[in-house]
Structures are given as C-alpha cells and as structure tokens.
Amino acid sequence: MVIKLPEYVSAKEARTFMRALQPELRRDRPRVVVDMSAVKDIDTAALDMLLECMSKIARRDGAVKLAGISPEAATVLELTRMDQVFEMFPTVSEASSSFSVAPVDNKLSDEASPQPAVA
Amino acid sequence: MNIGVIVTIAGHRHSETDDGKGAPRKRIENANGRATSRLLMGSPVGSCDVLGQSIIDRVVARLRGSGAQWISIISEGPLPGCTASSASSSLYRTGSIPGFWPAWDSVVSEYLNQGVETLLLVRLGPYVELDLGDLLRFHRETASPLTQVYHRHTALDLVVVDAAPLREGTGSFRTRLSALIPQRQRYSFPGYTNLLAQPADLRRLVQDALSGQCGIRPVGREVRPGIWYGEGARVDRTATILAPAFIGAETCIEASSSISGASAVERQCEVDCGTSVDDCCVLPGTYLGMGLNVQHALVKGSKLFHLNRDIEVEISDSRLIGTTSPSRQLSKRARSVLGPSGTFGSSLVTRSSQLASLLTTRRFGRSN
Numbered sequence: 001m002v003i004k005l006p007e008y009v010s011a012k013e014a015r016t017f018m019r020a021l022q023p024e025l026r027r028d029r030p031r032v033v034v035d036m037s038a039v040k041d042i043d044t045a046a047l048d049m050l051l052e053c054m055s056k057i058a059r060r061d062g063a064v065k066l067a068g069i070s071p072e073a074a075t076v077l078e079l080t081r082m083d084q085v086f087e088m089f090p091t092v093s094e095a096s097s098s099f100s101v102a103p104v105d106n107k108l109s110d111e112a113s114p115q116p117a118v119a
Numbered sequence: 120m121n122i123g124v125i126v127t128i129a130g131h132r133h134s135e136t137d138d139g140k141g142a143p144r145k146r147i148e149n150a151n152g153r154a155t156s157r158l159l160m161g162s163p164v165g166s167c168d169v170l171g172q173s174i175i176d177r178v179v180a181r182l183r184g185s186g187a188q189w190i191s192i193i194s195e196g197p198l199p200g201c202t203a204s205s206a207s208s209s210l211y212r213t214g215s216i217p218g219f220w221p222a223w224d225s226v227v228s229e230y231l232n233q234g235v236e237t238l239l240l241v242r243l244g245p246y247v248e249l250d251l252g253d254l255l256r257f258h259r260e261t262a263s264p265l266t267q268v269y270h271r272h273t274a275l276d277l278v279v280v281d282a283a284p285l286r287e288g289t290g291s292f293r294t295r296l297s298a299l300i301p302q303r304q305r306y307s308f309p310g311y312t313n314l315l316a317q318p319a320d321l322r323r324l325v326q327d328a329l330s331g332q333c334g335i336r337p338v339g340r341e342v343r344p345g346i347w348y349g350e351g352a353r354v355d356r357t358a359t360i361l362a363p364a365f366i367g368a369e370t371c372i373e374a375s376s377s378i379s380g381a382s383a384v385e386r387q388c389e390v391d392c393g394t395s396v397d398d399c400c401v402l403p404g405t406y407l408g409m410g411l412n413v414q415h416a417l418v419k420g421s422k423l424f425h426l427n428r429d430i431e432v433e434i435s436d437s438r439l440i441g442t443t444s445p446s447r448q449l450s451k452r453a454r455s456v457l458g459p460s461g462t463f464g465s466s467l468v469t470r471s472s473q474l475a476s477l478l479t480t481r482r483f484g485r486s487n
Contacts, residue, residue: 010435043436071430075423081412106234 001069002092004035009042014049021053030062033095037068042076054086063087067095122231123189124182125223127242128165128175129276160402160419160431163194165243168385168403170328170365171338171349174315182239185251189235191226194220198274222291227285227292235282236406242276246324248311248334252437254279263304265296270312278303292379318417318424318431325400326381329363337365349386350457358390367403380414398426406443413440 001024006013024030034050054064062071067089069077077083089095159167165175172180179190195366217478237255245269258266258279280299288295311333313324328335329345337347345362351369354360358372361379367370367386376390380398387404390396394411401407404418417424420442424431434440 008435036146041433041435044438045436071425071428072432075428075430075432076434076439079411079413079423079434081410 001031002033002035002096004037005039005042005046007015007038007040009046011043014046017046017049020051024091025060027062028060030057030060031099032057032062032064033091033092034064034066035068036066036073037070037092039070039073042073044080047057047076047080047082051085061062063099064100065089065095066093122237122239123226123233123282124187124191124239124241125226125230126175126178126182126190126192127223127240127276128163128192128194129242129244142324159321160316160317160417160422160424162419163243166323167321168367169321169324169335170347170383171367171386174243175426177335178241178243178246181248182241182251183352185249185253187239189230189233191230193219193222193226220291224292231286238280238282240276240278240280244315245270245275245277246313246315247275247277247308249277249308251398254306254308258304261304263302264270265299265303266306267303268306268308270308270314273314275312277307279306288429319426322398322400322417322426325365325383329365329383330383339365339368367482387443404442406437406441408439408441411439 001021003017003020005017009017021032023034032053050064057064065087067075068091069088074083077086077088087095087098089098122234158164158365165178166173168174169177172322175192177228179192182190188202205382227238237258239251247270249268254266254268255290264281264284266279280296284299285292285295288298301319311327313320313327315321315324324333324335325335328337337349339349339352342348343360343362345364346360347365348354349366349368349370352366352372353370354366354372354376355376357374359377359379360366360372361377363381364378365383366378367384367388369386370384370388370390372378372384372390373392373394375393377395377397378384378390379396382396382399382401384390384396384399384401384405385405388401388406390401390407391409391411393409396407396450397412397414399413399415401413402417405418405420407418413423415426417426418440421437421440422431423434423440
C-alpha cells in the first residue's frame with residue numbers, strides 16, 4: 001500500500017492517514033510505503049502518527065518505509081531524529097521493491113543459520 | 120579626521136524610483152551587478168548578531184575606533200531584528216524622511232554643511248575589517264575624487280569620495296556621485312573580508328570568529344578555553360559544551376543538551392532538554408524544543424536554514440522550534456534571580472525534571 005502525504009501534514013491529515021491505513025492493518029504482514037515527496041511542513045502530531053503507524057504495523061510483522069522524501073521533510077525528520085527510526089528510500093518504486101527483496105534476505109539468513117526463524 | 124560616514128544597512132533593495140522622480144538611475148552599489156537583496160531569513164544581514172553583537176554595531180565600533188566621528192546609519196528597509204543598541208549608535212535617524220534616497224541626500228547635505236571633507240560610504244552587506252587609515256592615505260595619494268574598495272576582483276560596497284565635487288556639482292547628491300564613478304580608483308584590500316552573500320557566509324564568519332581568524336571577539340567571558348558565555352547565560356550542569364562555542368546573554372541551555380561543532384547560540388535563546396546543536400548558528404530569541412538534533416543549520420525563530428541542503432524550512436510546530444516567548448523569558452529571568460532555592464525556582468526545577476522524564480518516555484506530545 002502506498003500513501004501519499006499532502007503538502008502540510010498536521011493532526012487532521014494524520015487522522016485521515018490513519019483511517020486510510022485501517023484496511024491494511026487488518027492484513028497479515030502489512031507493507032506500507034509513505035510517499036513524502038510533496039511534504040513541505042510536518043508537525044509533531046503527524047510525526048507521532050507515523051510512529052504509531054510503525055508500531056501497529058510492526059505488531060503484525062509488517063513494515064513502514066518512507067519514500068521520495070522532500071528536502072523540507074528530510075530536514076524535519078533529521079531534526080527530530082526520526083531519520084534514525086524509519087527506513088528511507090529515494091523513490092516509491094525503490095521502497096516498494098525493497099519489500100520484495102526482503103524475503104530473499106530472510107532466505108539467505110535462514111540458509112546461513114540452521115536455527116528456525118522466530119515467528 | 121574630518122570624515123563623514125554613511126552606513127547603509129542593505130535589506131529589501133529599495134526601488135530605483137523611490138524618490139518619485141521617474142526613471143531608474145545607475146547606482147554605484149550596482150557596479151559589479153551583484154545580488155539585489157541582502158536578507159538573511161527575513162532580516163537584513165547587517166542586523167544579525169555574531170557572537171553577541173550585531174554586525175552593524177561591530178562595524179560602527181570599528182569605524183569609531185579608527186577615528187571616524189560622524190557616522191550615520193540608513194536602512195534600505197524595515198529592521199525587524201534591529202537591536203536597540205543598533206539604533207542608539209546612529210547619529211541620524213531616517214524616520215521622518217520617507218524613502219531611502221531622500222534620506223541619503225539629507226545626510227550628505229548635513230555633512231557638507233558641517234564642513235566634512237571626505238565621505239565614506241559603506242553598505243552592509245559585506246563584512247570588511249578595513250584599515251580606514253590606509254584607505255584614506257591611498258585616496259589622498261591617488262588624488263581621485265572617488266575610491267572603491269575591492270577584495271580580489273570583487274567590488275565591495277565601500278567607497279571613499281571627496282566632498283568638494285559633491286558640494287560643487289548640480290542635481291541631487293546621488294547624481295553628482297554617479298558622475299564621479301568613471302574617475303574612480305581601485306583600492307585592493309587584502310585583509311579579512313566576508314561577502315555575507317549567502318547564509319553559509321554568516322556561518323563561516325562565526326566559525327572564523329570563534330577560531331580567531333578574524334577580528335570579531337565574542338561578547339562575554341571565556342569560562343573555559345574557547346567557550347564564551349554572555350551575561351546571564353545559564354547552562355545546566357548536565358549539558359555538554361564543546362569548544363569552541365558561544366552561549367549568548369540570557370540564553371538557557373537545559374539538561375542533557377549538547378553544543379558542539381563551533382556553534383553559537385545567541386542571546387535570549389533556549390535549548391531544551393536533550394537537544395544537540397552541532398555546527399549551527401542559533402540566532403537571538405530562538406527556542407529549540409526537546410530531544411532535537413539540530414546540525415549544519417542557521418536557526419532563527421521558526422525558520423531553519425539547512426546549510427548542506429541549501430534550503431530554508433519554516434516549521435509551524437512551536438514545540439519543535441520557534442521563538443522564546445516573553446513569558447518564557449520572564450520565567451527564566453525570575454529563575455536566575457531567585458535561584459534554585461527560591462520557591463518559584465524550585466517549581467521550575469520540578470517542571471524541568473518532568474520534561475526530562477517525558478523526553479525519555481515519549482518524545483512527542485499530541486495536539487488534538
């Protein structure tokens with residue numbers, strides 16, 4: 001699932017985002033790409049929403065990736081240290097394809113280790 | 120030294136027709152066709168503080184130190200960040216005269232009536248550690264009516280002009296000055312110059328000052344080698360300050376924060392708990408919220424200029440960055456007056472502890 005954030009992201013847009021995310025949250029191993037290419041301003045409520053989203057998705061063994069991050073958004077993410085929390089990709093397609101690469105990595109690690117992966 | 124100085128604070132470039140007399144005219148400041156605005160994050164660069172004192176105040180002090188007695192300051196635009204000390208250092212105010220050029224003409228007229236023999240025209244802009252005596256000697260020896268200062272191949276907005284041809288000519292003083300341009304001599308200045316054309320230039324000026332590579336000295340006391348505190352600066356004992364660094368007057372550096380990378384946090388700022396500031400200039404009256412990572416930037420109020428990305432970002436969420444509100448400043452001042460043993464001070468310490476505790480559990484609050 002790809003969700004594009006608008007130019008200005010605050011509490012209202014964050015609630016809209018979470019509503020749009022609900023169907024994905026019911027699935028097993030949800031995969032969400034957040035397109036931040038249009039973002040000019042993002043406040044703490046929206047950043048908090050991203051953290052909450054990541055937390056909920058992680059509980060279902062999924063992942064959230066940020067893509068196409070505008071310089072303005074990159075500055076705010078760095079300022080709030082969120083750049084150390086999320087995986088970030090230059091484009092949406094690269095973020096999306098990183099999901100398909102992930103199982104290969106798991107397979108490789110499974111081969112390398114005889115221990116069964118933790119569910 | 121019978122010299123009259125006019126210091127122009129460059130800002131929004133004033134209209135070429137702001138005297139209301141029609142067609143644009145050639146201006147000496149445009150001699151090398153440089154950028155037409157000298158604003159830094161919305162304020163004239165001349166009004167910006169560098170290590171506790173504005174550039175304009177530093178320039179005026181330097182000119183006075185060189186023996187100039189008549190110094191007038193004219194601003195091309197409003198001065199939102201102008202300090203009271205800037206205003207008080209001017210001998211002439213432009214408030215009653217609308218428009219830049221009428222004000223400029225009025226000052227020149229005043230100087231000529233007072234018998235000034237030489238005028239020095241300075242436009243900030245560039246920060247130049249000029250040797251005024253050497254420039255005037257060069258001007259006299261070349262016997263040219265107009266001398267313009269150059270740094271390498273760049274013409275600076277710094278001109279010495281004889282009063283006599285201005286006194287004798289016809290038309291406005293501005294027209295008479297323009298007529299002298301073809302006769303100008305070039306004075307090459309090899310000393311410290313910073314064009315202050317980009318935000319990165321201001322950052323470089325601060326770095327150069329902190330490392331002693333230019334004549335700017337921090338306003339404050341050196342508490343440890345390379346670390347200066349302005350008057351009333353308060354640094355929590357758990358904060359880390361790495362030299363060289365400058366903490367401005369009445370600025371608060373809260374618990375567990377860090378200042379590094381030749382950073383300057385100017386007057387009346389607050390760096391909240393757990394925030395790290397690296398390779399930054401934090402301009403006066405700025406609040407940096409809790410747990411932030413501010414690096415390679417100039418910050419002024421809600422505006423952050425990222426030097427590596429070369430981008431200015433306006434952040435609307437005042438919990439991240441913003442201005443230090445008067446009430447917050449009052450609280451800080453009260454705390455510094457009463458001390459930690461006072462009732463008021465104790466309650467604030469408790470509040471600080473709560474904030475630090477909040478920081479460790481959850482970085483961001485909700486705004487619903």
